[in-house]
Amino acid sequence: xxxxxxxxxxxxxxxxxxxxxxxxxxxxxxxxxxxxxxxxxxxxxxxxxxxxxxxxxxxxxxxxxxxxxxxxxxxxxxxxxxxxxxxxxxxxxxxxxxxxxxxxxxxxxxxxxx
Amino acid sequence: xxxxxxxxxxxxxxxxxxxxxxxxxxxxxxxxxxxxxxxxxxxxxxxxxxxxxxxxxxxxxxxxxxxxxxxxxxxxxxxxxxxxxxxxxxxxxxxxxxxxxxxxxxxxxxxx
Numbered sequence: 102x103x104x105x106x107x108x109x110x111x112x113x114x115x116x117x118x119x120x121x122x123x124x125x126x127x128x129x130x131x132x133x134x135x136x137x138x139x140x141x142x143x144x145x146x147x148x149x150x151x152x153x154x155x156x157x158x159x160x161x162x163x164x165x166x167x168x169x170x171x172x173x174x175x176x177x178x179x180x181x182x183x184x185x186x187x188x189x190x191x192x193x194x195x196x197x198x199x200x201x202x203x204x205x206x207x208x209x210x211x212x213x214x215x
Numbered sequence: 216x217x218x219x220x221x222x223x224x225x226x227x228x229x230x231x232x233x234x235x236x237x238x239x240x241x242x243x244x245x246x247x248x249x250x251x252x253x254x255x256x257x258x259x260x261x262x263x264x265x266x267x268x269x270x271x272x273x274x275x276x277x278x279x280x281x282x283x284x285x286x287x288x289x290x291x292x293x294x295x296x297x298x299x300x301x302x303x304x305x306x307x308x309x310x311x312x313x314x315x316x317x318x319x320x321x322x323x324x325x326x327x
Binding site for chain 1: 219221246247249251256257258259260261264266304306308314315316317318319320
């Protein structure tokens, strides 16, 4: 059983550009959540997808969007990048997103916006 | 408004001794709490969790204690080992949609 994987590991973009980050959930996990971890902070919830539908969103603007695919892969898209978007982006998967269910994290993608 | 607080940014302990990592929360709706360990350049690794219906959960060297009336939880590591040196995050879940709220983390250093 493979764990959660993410690509790319590192990325450098310039302000105003768009970026797509990818995640492959653990096999059998129907829920994927995305988090942003700024330097010196804990991860902050961006949004969650369950069976290809958005299932909750944190305090992030609409230029943060996502997709989930039937093959347990998902994407985080960020448009009109800003300098403050520089952070580690983590995805986490869980079987159903149900009550008191543990989320398992990938290694993250470190995004630098110049 | 930080709903999960880890007020001590760092902790240093001697190998073999006990490490106690503390976490406080403000939201009464939180009913599931987790500890994650994070090494540099890696994602958070799940360590141990506790439901609000319990006050203690133990897994090997790791024990988590929950005091609901004080809205406080702690992670005890006994005995501490140098490989335990990492950043530890406390996280809480209200069960609404498995949105985890994290603290800022505490850096644990275990001295040989």
